[in-house]
Amino acid sequence: MKRNSKKIDAPDFLALMCLESQKGSPSYNDLAARLDTVYNISASKQAIWKRINEPCVLFFQAVLSHVIKSKISEIEASKACGIYKRIIIQDSTIIRLPLRLFNVFSGVRNADMAVCNARIQGAYDLISGCFISFSIDPYSKNDVSAAPELEIRLGDLVLRDRGYSTRGEIKRHIDIGADFIYRHRYRSKYYDPVSGDVIDLKTKLEGEKNLDIEVCMGDENRTKVRLIAARVNEEVANNRRMKAKNEMKGRKPSAELLYQMSWTIFITTIPQSQANFQEIFTIYRLRWRIEIIFKIWKSHMQFAKVHNVSENQLRTILTARLIMIVICTHNIYHPYFLIIRKNYNRELSMMRLFNYLRKNPEKLIELLSILQNYSHKNHSIFEKLIRYCSYDKRKRLNLNQLQMNIFLS
Numbered sequence: 001m002k003r004n005s006k007k008i009d010a011p012d013f014l015a016l017m018c019l020e021s022q023k024g025s026p027s028y029n030d031l032a033a034r035l036d037t038v039y040n041i042s043a044s045k046q047a048i049w050k051r052i053n054e055p056c057v058l059f060f061q062a063v064l065s066h067v068i069k070s071k072i073s074e075i076e077a078s079k080a081c082g083i084y085k086r087i088i089i090q091d092s093t094i095i096r097l098p099l100r101l102f103n104v105f106s107g108v109r110n111a112d113m114a115v116c117n118a119r120i121q122g123a124y125d126l127i128s129g130c131f132i133s134f135s136i137d138p139y140s141k142n143d144v145s146a147a148p149e150l151e152i153r154l155g156d157l158v159l160r161d162r163g164y165s166t167r168g169e170i171k172r173h174i175d176i177g178a179d180f181i182y183r184h185r186y187r188s189k190y191y192d193p194v195s196g197d198v199i200d201l202k203t204k205l206e207g208e209k210n211l212d213i214e215v216c217m218g219d220e221n222r223t224k225v226r227l228i229a230a231r232v233n234e235e236v237a238n239n240r241r242m243k244a245k246n247e248m249k250g251r252k253p254s255a256e257l258l259y260q261m262s263w264t265i266f267i268t269t270i271p272q273s274q275a276n277f278q279e280i281f282t283i284y285r286l287r288w289r290i291e292i293i294f295k296i297w298k299s300h301m302q303f304a305k306v307h308n309v310s311e312n313q314l315r316t317i318l319t320a321r322l323i324m325i326v327i328c329t330h331n332i333y334h335p336y337f338l339i340i341r342k343n344y345n346r347e348l349s350m351m352r353l354f355n356y357l358r359k360n361p362e363k364l365i366e367l368l369s370i371l372q373n374y375s376h377k378n379h380s381i382f383e384k385l386i387r388y389c390s391y392d393k394r395k396r397l398n399l400n401q402l403q404m405n406i407f408l409s
Contacts, residue, residue, distance in 0.1 A: 007041065008035065008041060008043055008047070008048075008051060010059065012035070012039050012041065013035075013051065014059075014060070014063060014320075016031060016034060016035055016038065016039070017031070017060070017316060017317070017320040018320045018321075018323050018324050018327075019324075020034055020320075021302075021317045021318075021320040021321045021324065022301060022302055022321065022324055022358075022361075023302065024302050024305045024307070025305060025306050025307040025309060025317055026317075027045075027307075028045035028046075028048045028049050028052075029045045031045070031048045032044060032045045032047070032048050035048075052310075052312050052313050052316050053312055054312060056312065056316055057312055057315045057316055057319065060315075060316055060319040060320060060323070061319055063319075063323055064134065064319055064322055064323050064326065067323055067326045067327060067330070068130070068131055068132070068133070068134075068326055068330075083155075083274075084127070084155060084156065084157045084179070085127070085153070085154075085155040085156065086125045086126075086127055086128070086153065086155070086156045086157070087125065087126040087127055087156075087157045087159065087286065088123055088124070088125055088126075088132065088150070088152075088156055088157070088158045088159070089123070089124050089126060089159045089160070089286065089287045089289055089290045090121065090122065090123040090124075090150055090158070090159075090160050090164065090290070091121075091122065091143075091160070091161060091287070091290040091291065091294070092119050092120060092121045092122070092143055092146065093119075093120050093122070093294040093297070093298075094117050094118070094119055094120075094139065095117065095118050095120060095303065095304045095306065096115065096116070096117060096304065096306070097116040097117060097118050097306055097314065098116065098306065098307070098308045098309065099114060099115075099116050100116075100308065100310075101116050101311055101314065102114060102116040104138070104311050105117065105118045105138045105139055106138045106139045106140040107139045108139075116139075117139035118136055118137065118138065118139060118314075118318075119137045119138065119139050119141060119142070119146075120134065120135070120136055120137075120303075120318075121133070121134065121135040121137060121143075121146050121149075122134055122290065122293065122294070123150055124289065124290055124293065126286060126289060128334075129329070129330075129333070129334035129337065130326075130329070130330050130334065131325075131326055131329065131330070132150075132151070133149075133150070133151070134322050135149070136315060136318055136319070142163065143160075143161070143163035143164045144163065144164065144166055146164075147160070147164040147165075147166060147169045148168070148169065148172070152172065152173060152176050152178045153176065153178065154176055154177040154178065155177065155178070156176075156178040156179070157178070157179045157180070157181075157270075157283075158173065158178060158179070158180045158181075159180075159181050159283070159284060159286060159287040160180070160182060160287070161182075161183060161287070162182055162183040162184065162185040164182070165182040165183075165185050165188075165267075167217050167218060167219040167223070168219075170182075170217060170219075170223055170225060170267075171217075171219060171221065171223050173269065174223060174269060178269075179268070179269045179270050180268060180269055181266055181267075181268045181270065181280060181283060181284050182266065182267050182268070183265065183266060183284075184227070184229075184260075184265035184266065184267060186256075186257055186260065189218045190215035190216065190217070190218075190227060191215065191216040191217070191218065191222060192215070192216070193214055193215065193216050193222075193224060196216075196222075199215060201260070202256060202259060202260075205229060205259075205263060208231075209230070209231050210228075210229060210230040210231065210277055211227070211228065211229040211230075212226070212227075212228045212229075212272060212276075212277065213226075213227055214226055214227075215227045215267075225267045225268065225269060226267065226268050226269065226270070226271065226272070227265070227266070227267050228265070228266050228267075228268065228277045228280060229263045229264065229265040229266070229277075230263065230264055230277050230278075230281070231262060231263055232262060232263065232264055234262075237261050237262040240261040241253070241258055241261050244257065244258075244261065264281065266280055266281075266284065268280060292350065292351060293350070295351070296350060296351050296354045297321075297325065299351075299355075300351070300354040300355050300357075300358045301321060301324065301325055301354065301358070302321070303318075303321055303325075306318075327368075328353075328354060328357060328364070329350075331368055331371070332353070332357070332364070332367050332368065332371075333348065333350055333353050333354075335371055336348055336353075336367065336371075336382075336385060339382070340382060340385060340386060340390065343382075344382065344386055346386050346390045346391070347390055347391045348385060348389055348390050348391075349389055349390060349391050352388065352389040352390070352391075353385070353389040356385075356388050356389050366381070367381070
C-alpha cells in the first residue's frame with residue numbers, strides 16, 4: 001500500500017523519536033529527513049513542530065508508563081530476595097538545560113550568571129532488575145519534596161541517601177511495614193526512649209569504636225528506629241572533611257560536623273537479630289547501582305545532551321530516552337543477565353552492554369528478536385555478550401554477586 005505522503009502515524013513517530021533521541025537532540029529538520037529516509041513519509045519540519053505539543057508529551061509519558069509496567073519476558077527473576085519482595089534504590093541526577101527554560105525548570109542564578117537545570121528522579125528495583133518510576137522535575141524540587149511520591153509496599157527494603165530522609169518518610173515506612181536504611185543526616189535530633197531527653201551524639205560516640213542503640217525521632221509519636229555507627233580510618237575521615245570544605249565554598253564547617261566525619265552512621269528499621277553494622281553497610285552499598293545507572297545514561301545514552309529546545313520538545317526527547325532506557329534494561333539487559341548467569345555462570349555488566357549497544361545499534365533489534373523465540377541453541381549471540389559485555393573474572397565481587405551473597409546465602 002502506498003502511504004499518504006503527509007500522514008505521520010503515531011507508532012512511526014514514536015519509534016523515530018526514541019531512536020533519534022539516542023543520538024543527541026534532533027532538530028525538527030533532522031526528524032523530517034529521517035522520517036522520509038526510514039519510513040518514506042514526506043513531511044516538513046513545520047509538520048513535525050506542530051505534532052510535538054502537550055498531547056504529544058502526554059502520549060510519550062503514557063507509553064513510558066506502559067513499558068515500565070508491562071511484562072517483558074517469560075524469563076523472570078525470583079519473586080523474593082531473602083525476606084524482601086523488592087529492594088528499591090532511588091536517587092536523582094541533574095542535567096543542564098537551555099537558559100530559555102529557566103522560568104519552567106529553575107536552576108541557579110546570581111549577579112553574574114544564571115544556569116537552568118532539571119532534576120531527574122529514578123527508582124529501581126534490584127530484585128526484578130526493573131525501573132519503578134521516573135519524573136522530570138524542576139531543579140527547585142529537591143529530594144525531600146520528591147520522597148513522598150515513591151510508592152512503598154509491605155515487604156519492601158528502601159535504600160536512599162540522606163537527602164530523602166524526613167521524620168514523615170521514616171514514619172511512612174514503618175506504618176506500611178517496609179524497612180529502610182538511611183545515612184544519618186547532620187543536625188538530626190534523636191531522643192532517649194526511656195528519659196525522652198535529647199541524645200548528645202558526640203558524647204555517645206566518644207571513646208567507642210562502634211555504636212548500636214535504639215533511639216526515638218523528634219516527631220509527636222516519638223517513632224523508634226535503630227541508630228548504628230562505626231568509626232572509619234583517618235584517611236577516609238580526612239577525605240570527607242576535605243570534600244566538605246570544598247563544597248561549602250569558603251564557609252567553615254562546624255567542629256561537630258568535622259567530628260562526625262570520623263564515623264559512618266545509619267538509621268534503619270532492620271533489627272539487630274537480622275543484621276549487624278557490617279551487614280547493614282554492605283547492603284547499603286547496593287545503592288551504588290543507581291549511580292552506575294545515571295553514569296550509563298550520560299555516557300552511553302546521550303541523556304544530558306540537550307540543545308536549545310522548547311519545553312514540549314525537551315519533555316518529548318527526555319521521555320523518549322527514558323523509554324529506550326527501560327526497553328534496553330527490562331527487555332535486553334535483565335533477561336540476558338539471567339540466561340547468562342544460569343547457563344554460563346558469568347555476570348553481564350550493564351555498563352558494558354549499553355556501551356556495546358551504542359556502538360552496535362543494529363544488535364538491539366537482533367537481541368529483542370532472539371528473546372521472542374528463545375532457545376539455548378543461540379550460542380553465538382551469548383558468546384558475543386559474554387566476550388564483550390560480561391564482567392572480568394576477579395576476586396573482588398561485583399554488585400550482582402554482592403547482592404546474591406547478602407540476600408540469597
